[in-house]
Amino acid sequence: MKINVTDQAGDVHELEGLEGWRVMEVIRDWGLNIKAECGGALSCATCHCYVAPEWLDAVGAPSDEEEDMLDSVGDVKSNSRLSCQILCSDALDGLSLTLAPSAAKDF
DSSP states (O other): OEEEEEOTTSOEEEEEOOTTOBHHHHHHHTTOSOOOTTTTSSSOOTTEEEEOGGGHHHHOOOOHHHHHHHTTSTTOOTTEEEGGGOBOOGGGTTEEEEEOGGGSTTO
16 A cells, blocks of 8 residues: 655655554654654654545544544644554555654654
8 A cells, every 4th residue: 555655844755555554654664754652552642643634534533542642742733643543454545644743753
């Protein structure tokens, strides 16, 4: 599956993801600027991203726990998600998202 990721500099990257992987893992493993400190344990918000509006329904709403983590960063928007909580699947082939400034390694 393909994931289109716009990094903090505005550059767009088309990444190849694997079924069942966390989107955060794909972004991290392709070497983009993402901290991803907890590795997907839902104990930080360092993989914060903005899901493109046309993908919000397909991705689904964040859980209460995810919303609690998102509340810990100052750059939250209505389309904010933690990329560790989005699993790659055929239904998300072509997913577009933008990495939040707060997810940057040098933030």
